[in-house]
Amino acid sequence: MIILPNTPTPEQLSAAALEAASGLGATIAQFRLAKHDMRGVSLRDGEVENIGSESNVALSVRVVHSGAWGFAGTTEISIQGAIDAAARAVQLAKLSAKVLADEVVLAHEPSHGKQSWTLPIEDDAFSKTDAEIIDFLQHWNSKVSSSSIVSHIESNVGMGRDQTFYSDLTGNEISQQRDRISAALTAIHVSDSGFEDMRTCAPPAGRGWEYLTGTGWDWESEIARLPEYLDEKVKSPSVKPGNWDLVIDPTNLWLTIHESIGHATELDRALGYEANYAGTSFATIDKLGDFKYGSPIMNVTGDRTSAHGLSTVGFDDEGVAAQEWNLIKDGILVGYQTDRSIASKIGMDRSNGCAFADSALHSPIQRMPNVSLQPGSEDLSTKDLISNVESGIYIVGDKSWSIDMQRFNFQFTGQRFHEIKNGEIVGQLKDVAYQSKTPEFWASMRQLGGQQTYLLGGALNCGKGQPGQVAPVSHGCPSATFSSVNVLNTRNESAK
Amino acid sequence: MSGISLPEAVEVALELLGADGGVVIAGNSATNNLRWANSTLTTNGDSIDQTLSISAFVNLAGGVATGMSSGQFRSRSDIEALVEASKASAISAGPAVDAMDLVAGPNHPDFMEPCEVLDVSEIAHVSSGLSKIFADPSRHFFGYAEQSLDTTYVGTSSGTRMRYSERTSRFELCAKSHDRTRSAWSGQGGTSLRDVDTNQHLMDVSHKLDIQLNQIDIEPGRHRVTLSPSAVSDLLIYMLWSSAARDAAEGRSAFSNPSGGTRVGEKLSSRRLTLATDPRVRGIETFDHVVNLGSSALGSAFDTGIEIGRSEIISNGVLAALGSSRHAAQEAKLPFTPLTDNISLVDSDGAGTLTELASRMGDGLLITCLWYIREVDPQNLLLTGLTRDGVYVVSGGEVIGSANNFRFNESPIDMLSRVIDAGSTVPCLPREWADWFSRAQVAPLTIEGFNLSTRSDAI
Secondary structure, eight states: OOOOTTSOOHHHHHHHHHHHHHHTTOSEEEEEEEEEEEEEEEEETTEEEEEEEEEEEEEEEEEEETTEEEEEEESOOSHHHHHHHHHHHHHHHHHHHTTOSSOOOOOOOOOOOEEEEEOOOSSOGGGSOHHHHHHHHHHHHHHHTTOTTOOEEEEEEEEEEEEEEEEETTSOEEEEEEEEEEEEEEEEEEETTEEEEEEOOOOOBSOOGGGGGTSSOOHHHHHHHHHHHHHHHHHOOBOOOEEEEEEEOHHHHHHHHIIIIITTTBHHHHTTTTTTTTOOOSSOGGGTTTOBOSOTTOOEEEESOOTTOTTOOSBOTTSOBOOEEEEEETTEEOOOBOOHHHHHHTTOSSOOSOEEOSSTTSOOEEOOOEEEEOOOSSOOOHHHHHHTOSEEEEEEEEEEEEEOTTSOEEEEEEEEEEEEETTEEEEEEBSEEEEEEHHHHHHTEEEEOOGGGOEEEEEEEEEETTTTEEEEEEEEEOOEEEEEEEEEEHHHHHOO | OOSSOHHHHHHHHHHHHGGGOEEEEEEEEEEEEEEEETTEEEEEEEEEEEEEEEEEEEEETTEEEEEEEEEOOSSHHHHHHHHHHHHHHHHHHOSOTTOOOOOOOOBOTTTTSOOOOOOTHHHHHHHHHHHHHHTOTTEEEEEEEEEEEEEEEEEETTSOEEEEEEEEEEEEEEEEETTSSOEEEEEEEESOGGGOOHHHHHHHHHHHHHHTTSEEOOOOEEEEEEEOHHHHHHHHHHHHHTOBHHHHHTTOSTTBOTTSSBOTTOBOOSSOEEEEEOTTOTTSOOOOBOOOSSOOSSOOGGGTTOBOOOEEEEETTEEOOOBOOHHHHHHHTSOOOOOOSOEEEEETTOOSOHHHHHHHHOSEEEEEEEEEEEEEETTTTEEEEEEEEEEEEEETTEEEEEEOEEEEEEOHHHHHTTEEEEOOOEEEOOTTTTTTOOOEEEOOEEEEEEEEEEEEOOO
């Protein structure tokens, strides 16, 4: 799928790289060519602040030589560039082998031969002109700019397209393409007593332009209500800190899942690979199969197959076919996310396909698949959940997030905090942060919304690894109710 | 990558931009890295990234517009495509709010010189040191080493031709006890991995792990703490990123004056603290001219080529300036204050090492690293995050053991009003932000009533 004018084909580059690596003694050699296109437009108070595009292409060779990994990447897309990358990868592998304790062993994956996979979209966002995108954002701005509560407006649209070619010595030649799109509008109120803001809650998605025009999200209604939400927030009372029952909307809960389950069930973290940087995990290998992660109604899957998922692919960056599997079953930890080398370390027959690199200039590492909390068996609505809460807070939209390096202690805020009294929403609260420890929080989950509340949230900027890499990832979940969660008043937290 | 060199590509792009002009940046970024965990090497990498980036200026009826594009080039036609894309974006964008005349910046005589080349010898220096570290069977070691060399060519239609090379190195060593109840970290930024004494870092983390043999439970709450230079730098870098004059003047920043205007001139600390960005500070030198492709609260493409001098954001405890582009400075009626990629914090009355400062604290906690720092409330710049890899209990001026970790909720601005003592300024590696900001020289600080909000059980 990658077509570069006046450049050798992916197959020609691959053949040169793999032959060079093999000739230098590599026992395993993997070639990747990746093209990443991005476009973005941001408006500030209706004027364009930034507009631009990027198109980056690179190739890389990863080898195992003398039992050690070696990786080299380059933006020189030529036969010589591919051969040089192979030589540099072998050189680094030899250097690493001198201080290596554990030789690299890969879990088996059958060769899939020549494959092609494309994430389906309906309307190609990259076909839109800059003027069309700007007009579109200005239309959104016009829906809130007349409100007296709105002092400033920030809005943006971003889109990305990854085209990759993967090959290895086992005969794989896999071409893939996937698209994603994101947008947001933030309304800001400024007064003598301070400032507040309110942002749309729509997540980024593995979709095309159709996502901004009504497929998968009702932008028009949400943006039209932002001034009302903002006005109510500005006038709302500050929360009383203490233990509250929470009904958490999928627009907020996806991020809590990402931080407290997604990262905690990464096998490389459990094995210590991220200990110097992103951290480890409390969900260590010895807990697999019997650790009570949360309440019995908690079922969490990992997958690289969800429709419109940001981590959805046909094959991962080691040639492993996309799969779906259980991470938490009936509240018990039952699985991890793996790539081929760490899968072999815990005796798994096969990797579940979570190797990913954000460009051909970075070595693939184990990254997060779509990690999703399954809806309840009864198809309850969010209103049903709220009706079962005597005194609590309904939290909508994500904002601030932070969690410790073993994924225990977390603290999140949100866009809106609706107070619940006797099963009804009575108004907003502000200055809310909820803070808990992962197993305690998930053990307190007492009710799940049904399929009708299920939403695929997600992020484009999940960071991990050294050198740092970013990955897009989705998290599906229903609304859910949690009992007696510690709520902080952020103004109290900052008071001297 | 093609028959056209990077400086030649800059010239070709400027020619194609025509009379309306613009800014062109061509970069060659070379990096080597090693990573290790559980006392064995895990991943590594060697990459070469050449990219051409263009900010086209287009004269429209209402003013000058800008648009950006970037990517690789393999021929003149690729450069033409990038120029056309950036021009098309500019025309659609309409006049830029921050449009100003480009200055005639420097014309470096070595502009046409080729990129500097990075070889593996520096990373090899570290790998040889790791052999000795991994031979210590009493703990497990984790870490990362990176050496990068960036050569950048900047050309503008006003005649600016700048070429600069920056070497950046980073070494991090984390040690954990086999039972994973103790964890310590040591880090070093700089320009060359050859300057890293791996044995010194080994002794540092080993000493810290020995102290942690005595573990003392400490309840959350407001504590007197001494923050290491690394921890201070992580908090102040976030504050620096939040110090935009534009946002403050608009009333939407912690640096806004509630009665109008900004807080510039307000005394933030009773200590003689000076927080500066200065590209010429010895040991953390960085490029001393503005290089910008787009617009933000802190910069503008139209400022490219302007010399960056020393800017004191806080001067002797007083908020003295806020970061800005020329346009933002005009709007905010404040001096133009371009920021650069380094930070220094000096307390004129500060003295002594981190250990000596902790000792002077008497009773309190010595915090070595902060992690996962995020903004909770922009109105007061309340930040949250975690302590990590070493909180030490100080009693009677002596370090007597280690404490559990905590989540903190603190505003770095407010924190400055509670600084009660400071040490001497030293080089440090920001633990949280080193991926983006590694040039720091900062004084350790003792803070009264630091809000350690809740307990973290993480090790």
